[in-house]
Amino acid sequence: MTKIKVPANGQKITVNQDFSLNVPDNPIIPFIEGDGIGVDISPVMIKVVDAAIEKAYGSKRKIEWMEVYAGEKATQVYDKDTWLPDETLAAVRDYVVSIKGPLTTPVGGGIRSLNVALRQQLDLYVCQRPVRWFKGVPSPVKEPGLVDMVIFRENSEDIYAGVEWKADSPEAKKVIEFLTKEMGVKKIRFTEHCGIGIKPVSEEGTKRLVRKALQYTIDNDRESLTIVHKGNIMKFTEGAFKDWGYEVAQKEFGAELLDGGPWMQFKNPKTGKNIIVKDAIADAMLQQILLRPAEYDVIATLNLNGDYLSDALAAQVGGIGIAPGANLSDSIAMFEATHGTAPKYAGQDKVNPGSVILSAEMMLRHMGWYEAADLIIKGIDGAIAAKTVTYDFERLMEGAKLLSCSQFGDAIIANM
Numbered sequence: 001m002t003k004i005k006v007p008a009n010g011q012k013i014t015v016n017q018d019f020s021l022n023v024p025d026n027p028i029i030p031f032i033e034g035d036g037i038g039v040d041i042s043p044v045m046i047k048v049v050d051a052a053i054e055k056a057y058g059s060k061r062k063i064e065w066m067e068v069y070a071g072e073k074a075t076q077v078y079d080k081d082t083w084l085p086d087e088t089l090a091a092v093r094d095y096v097v098s099i100k101g102p103l104t105t106p107v108g109g110g111i112r113s114l115n116v117a118l119r120q121q122l123d124l125y126v127c128q129r130p131v132r133w134f135k136g137v138p139s140p141v142k143e144p145g146l147v148d149m150v151i152f153r154e155n156s157e158d159i160y161a162g163v164e165w166k167a168d169s170p171e172a173k174k175v176i177e178f179l180t181k182e183m184g185v186k187k188i189r190f191t192e193h194c195g196i197g198i199k200p201v202s203e204e205g206t207k208r209l210v211r212k213a214l215q216y217t218i219d220n221d222r223e224s225l226t227i228v229h230k231g232n233i234m235k236f237t238e239g240a241f242k243d244w245g246y247e248v249a250q251k252e253f254g255a256e257l258l259d260g261g262p263w264m265q266f267k268n269p270k271t272g273k274n275i276i277v278k279d280a281i282a283d284a285m286l287q288q289i290l291l292r293p294a295e296y297d298v299i300a301t302l303n304l305n306g307d308y309l310s311d312a313l314a315a316q317v318g319g320i321g322i323a324p325g326a327n328l329s330d331s332i333a334m335f336e337a338t339h340g341t342a343p344k345y346a347g348q349d350k351v352n353p354g355s356v357i358l359s360a361e362m363m364l365r366h367m368g369w370y371e372a373a374d375l376i377i378k379g380i381d382g383a384i385a386a387k388t389v390t391y392d393f394e395r396l397m398e399g400a401k402l403l404s405c406s407q408f409g410d411a412i413i414a415n416m
Ligand SMILES: NC(=O)C1=CN([C@@H]2O[C@H](COP(=O)(O)OP(=O)(O)OC[C@H]3O[C@@H](n4cnc5c(N)ncnc54)[C@H](OP(=O)(O)O)[C@@H]3O)[C@@H](O)[C@H]2O)C=CC1
Pocket: 037, 101, 102, 103, 104, 105, 106, 115, 319, 320, 321, 322, 336, 337, 338, 339, 340, 341, 342, 343, 351, 352, 353, 354, 355, 392
């Protein structure tokens, strides 16, 4: 069943063997509108991106947007049980670069996360979330400008992958019986009525993530990489993540122990400057980012830590309303907002579209369309400087003018 309408005038982005992209002047970009506030933010994102491209390149370049479906909209377009159609997965894979709005995951029962499913099924193993402050954005901290970090969150493993069984299910009972009877585990406090989850963390999954983070550190002339883990408690998962992370730095990037270790250092082959590789335990890291943010730069961490850390850091620079992100494999890139579907605001033309717009800005850079990406930054800078902002900023800014979601998009365009 084909519900996707392929634009007649566009062309596919293709990938070379070295994973570089061939981007035509009229690439077809699949987009998932998203549940909840997806209906508000996605059209605004498209309008802003189209305006930036037109301003940068005139009629020479244009994105041909192709709607593909997931989440609640897929259940309307296909049938009530189809949340993630095969043709959506195929389109995201074939067209190489895509963007999505947020998708709902019910708490407790119901469907498993479609966001996690997309990441797993397309093996988008890096979740890259840059966090920096835009001048003028209201923040709960004294010096938000000190926050300039890029999180590399492992996106395919960990307890977050959802290998778990419900309390009292035959599966949970079987796993608990195996652990207590065959493995001699005595540490499960209550073996009756007990849900159980598994936390897989592999050498391959860890190393490919840390490798990407280190390469980014080199390519972007950053000062340090911090491996964030809870390895004191979860020794063979989070602790192993730390050890494998250092091993990649040492064996593949030539890092050497600093003052006897465990921290390491190597020279950036492109600039000759030193890059420090260090680690921090996750709970302490959550206070470090508040108290000493200037000391942290690129971060490599596990899936769940990265989820917590990215929302916490976003709050320091104005909230998840403007925190962007990308899900990446070596060849496929799917850009997405950091926030969720914020159901209480759905359809009200109210929320901040900044997060998905800045995700699109990352997408344009990924495509090599730097001039259009720069215009989006200029537009956002200008709209914020003029104090013309959505409710989330307006409620914290003195003398600001409250704009709707779509009006904020127009303000970005007016300031390009
Ligand atoms: N990648 C994805 O698709 C994600 C999906 N989700 C899913 O989204 C659903 C809702 O999750 P929930 O925990 O409520 O988190 P949300 O991120 O949806 O919302 C939490 C709060 O964050 C603020 N917020 C979120 N988006 C914006 C925005 N664009 N502009 C301004 N403020 C914003 C609002 O704060 P305030 O109330 O202060 O105005 C909102 O109430 C769940 O089903 C969850 O699984 C969650 C995260 C990511």
